[in-house]
Amino acid sequence: MTPPILAVRNLRKSYSVSVGAFAAASHHATAVENVSFDLERGETLGIVGESGCGKTTLARMLMRLIEPDSGEIDYRGENFLAAKGSNLRTLRRGIQMVFQDPAGSLDPRMPVAAIVGEPLAIHEPQLSRTEARARIIETLAAVGMEADALTRYPHEFSGGQKQRVGIARALILRPEIVIGDEPVSALDVSVGAQILELLAKLQRDLNLTYILISHSLPVVAQLATRVAVMRKGSFVEIGPATEVLTNPIDPYAKSLLAAVPEIPA
Amino acid sequence: MNALLDVRGLTVELPTERGWIRPVNDVTFTLAPGETLGIVGESGSGKTMLVLALMGLTPPGARRTGEAWLYPRSSNGNRSGTDNSVQRSTRRTDLTVANSEQIRAIRGREIAMIFQEPMTALNPVMRVGAQIEEAITVHEARVSAAEAHRLAVAALERASVPEPALRARQYPHQLSGGLRQRAMIAMALAAGPRILIADEPTTALDVTVQKQILELLVNLQRDLGLAMIFITHDLGVVAQVAARVAVMYAGRIVEEGPVQEILRDPRHPYTVGLLRAAPRLERGKVTPIPGTVPSLNALPPGCAFAPRCEFRRTECDERVPDLRRVNAEHTARCVLVAAEGALST
Numbered sequence: 001m002t003p004p005i006l007a008v009r010n011l012r013k014s015y016s017v018s019v020g021a022f023a024a025a026s027h028h029a030t031a032v033e034n035v036s037f038d039l040e041r042g043e044t045l046g047i048v049g050e051s052g053c054g055k056t057t058l059a060r061m062l063m064r065l066i067e068p069d070s071g072e073i074d075y076r077g078e079n080f081l082a083a084k085g086s087n088l089r090t091l092r093r094g095i096q097m098v099f100q101d102p103a104g105s106l107d108p109r110m111p112v113a114a115i116v117g118e119p120l121a122i123h124e125p126q127l128s129r130t131e132a133r134a135r136i137i138e139t140l141a142a143v144g145m146e147a148d149a150l151t152r153y154p155h156e157f158s159g160g161q162k163q164r165v166g167i168a169r170a171l172i173l174r175p176e177i178v179i180g181d182e183p184v185s186a187l188d189v190s191v192g193a194q195i196l197e198l199l200a201k202l203q204r205d206l207n208l209t210y211i212l213i214s215h216s217l218p219v220v221a222q223l224a225t226r227v228a229v230m231r232k233g234s235f236v237e238i239g240p241a242t243e244v245l246t247n248p249i250d251p252y253a254k255s256l257l258a259a260v261p262e263i264p265a
Numbered sequence: 266m267n268a269l270l271d272v273r274g275l276t277v278e279l280p281t282e283r284g285w286i287r288p289v290n291d292v293t294f295t296l297a298p299g300e301t302l303g304i305v306g307e308s309g310s311g312k313t314m315l316v317l318a319l320m321g322l323t324p325p326g327a328r329r330t331g332e333a334w335l336y337p338r339s340s341n342g343n344r345s346g347t348d349n350s351v352q353r354s355t356r357r358t359d360l361t362v363a364n365s366e367q368i369r370a371i372r373g374r375e376i377a378m379i380f381q382e383p384m385t386a387l388n389p390v391m392r393v394g395a396q397i398e399e400a401i402t403v404h405e406a407r408v409s410a411a412e413a414h415r416l417a418v419a420a421l422e423r424a425s426v427p428e429p430a431l432r433a434r435q436y437p438h439q440l441s442g443g444l445r446q447r448a449m450i451a452m453a454l455a456a457g458p459r460i461l462i463a464d465e466p467t468t469a470l471d472v473t474v475q476k477q478i479l480e481l482l483v484n485l486q487r488d489l490g491l492a493m494i495f496i497t498h499d500l501g502v503v504a505q506v507a508a509r510v511a512v513m514y515a516g517r518i519v520e521e522g523p524v525q526e527i528l529r530d531p532r533h534p535y536t537v538g539l540l541r542a543a544p545r546l547e548r549g550k551v552t553p554i555p556g557t558v559p560s561l562n563a564l565p566p567g568c569a570f571a572p573r574c575e576f577r578r579t580e581c582d583e584r585v586p587d588l589r590r591v592n593a594e595h596t597a598r599c600v601l602v603a604a605e606g607a608l609s610t
Contacts (some may be wrong), residue, residue, distance in 0.1 A: 028572070050471035050472070051442075051471055074476075102590045116477065139524050144551075157327075158557050160557065188306060188307035188308055188498065188558075189307060189498060189539060189543050190401065190538060190542045190553060190554035191307075191553075191557070192542070192544075193541075193542035193543075193544070193551045193552065193553035193554070194553035194554075194555075196544070196551055196553075197551065197552075197553050201450070215472070216472075216544070217472075217546060218544035218545050218546055219544050221545070221546050221547065221548050222542065222544050222548060222549065222551050223548075224548075237497065241548065242548075245546050246546070255473060256472065256473060257546075258476075259472040259473045259475065259476040260472060260501070260546065261472075261476075261479070261499060261501030261505055262504075262545065262546065263499050263500045263501045263504060263527055263528060263540065263543060263545060264504055264525065264529075
């Protein structure tokens with residue numbers, strides 16, 4: 001058996017919270033508690049949970065945007081949490097993120113060429129202008145956008161197109177793992193479906209491994225091969241999508257499934 | 266006739282830099298007492314502007330045309346729990362031409378509204394109870410302060426707020442999202458309206474809380490005999506609360522009829538597309554609608570959905586199709602109706 005692309009062990013993160021504006025004492029609120037999982041190459045792990053369950057904090061730790069209090073992340077067989085300098089930069093290229101709010105995550109003053117090309121400028125400065133431009137055009141084409149988008153600004157695009165730009169920015173470094181944090185939650189149903197279809201196509205074409213974070217079980221159901229249900233910072237259940245989404249064992253996972261307003265068949 | 270609200274050809278026009286647009290275009294529907302009408306549409310479909318027009322809340326500079334008749338309470342059909350010290354109108358009112366005094370008498374008292382985000386609808390620096398008392402006393406000035414407070418606590422209790430007396434003394438930020446939504450429902454119902462307009466009331470909530478709020482609304486509606494207009498983008502939600510649904514696209518109602526029938530046998534290609542695009546718990550069942558919603562500044566001359574429609578014909582581009590009758594209760598604004606059998610889903 002091939003080793004997992006990412007191995008996460010006992011990840012933990014807590015924040016100190018002061019009680020009331022003038023309180024001297026503070027206590028610790030645990031955002032993520034004892035989370036462990038293996039991510040297999042090519043799979044899609046869906047992580048579902050309600051607001052405040054810690055799913056976004058977990059995603060940010062996997063990106064090393066925030067440092068965990070304790071635990072281990074093993075990426076490509078290396079200790080990701082101990083990586084420094086050029087080694088960290090190399091590892092980081094392999095894990096990219098797509099955010100919920102395409103409007104908020106794109107700089108309104110930058111044209112699309114600069115937004116999508118910025119990771120290249122940082123990670124591959126040796127590329128010539130022509131080479132960089134070709135990569136940007138190629139990546140935009142992969143997300144279904146024409147080259148005429150290059151000189152345009154985020155406000156000129158619809159929500160769905162902005163999300164395509166966000167996906168292009170995540171893909172331009174040719175990552176192995178893409179973490180989507182509520183990637184269709186801000187979009188209309190018909191447009192969200194376009195983005196879900198695009199994510200599925202990109203995964204096949206580019207052999208990507210996904211972590212898909214969402215509050216919505218039906219959204220996760222579209223892409224996930226495995227599903228983890230998160231509550232109060234911990235995984236209460238993890239298993240094959242077909243089992244967790246039809247016959248969960250954990251009582252909370254059951255109640256979450258029962259609350260989904262299903263369209264009658 | 267037995268309508269509470271009779272909307273005919275309602276159109277809202279707004280001025281923009283590139284000319285007038287019509288976010289609400291020739292909308293006709295009726296609402297019977299005790300009935301729930303779901304209005305489904307994506308952003309820009311005009312569903313929110315439609316209900317704002319009914320509440321007299323259109324933006325400055327807007328033009329409203331058409332009619333929106335609110336019918337008076339029947340003399341023996343008064344089920345309101347609050348007293349009847351204020352004389353209510355016995356004549357029907359056209360909401361599109363009502364003056365501000367008439368609209369103030371109707372808002373809260375006849376038609377009340379709840380919104381997606383309770384935090385923006387509640388006053389953050391005013392205790393929850395005081396806000397509900399205000400909703401009562403604005404219509405019934407003779408109610409004493411003590412009586413208003415009692416009614417406010419009762420309103421919270423009716424909205425299933427635990428420890429209503431305690432919650433009445435708290436501020437909105439001290440309440441969870443679900444409790445805030447309950448407080449807003451209590452406030453909306455405090456003056457005993459006959460129509461409740463709910464604009465995406467559960468969209469910002471977690472699914473387990475959403476379920477509780479939907480159950481509360483369905484129960485309140487049944488117990489109080491409320492008529493409800495429920496706006497949502499979620500076809501699963503509309504199936505839980507409404508008996509009848511109107512689907513809006515680019516300002517127009519494109520399909521209307523019984524919820525179960527429309528979900529099972531949709532006749533407008535946009536409704537078909539929405540149903541196919543909605544994620545369900547099974548994998549791989551999602552089919553997007555190609556293209557995007559047209560800009561209201563640049564609507565096609567014919568059917569607004571034609572550019573995205575797989576069934577498009579030449580006549581679709583010539584003029585806007587009429588609402589055609591599928592059966593006695595079901596209409597669709599599509600040339601395919603009656604011309605062919607059902608569109609397959």
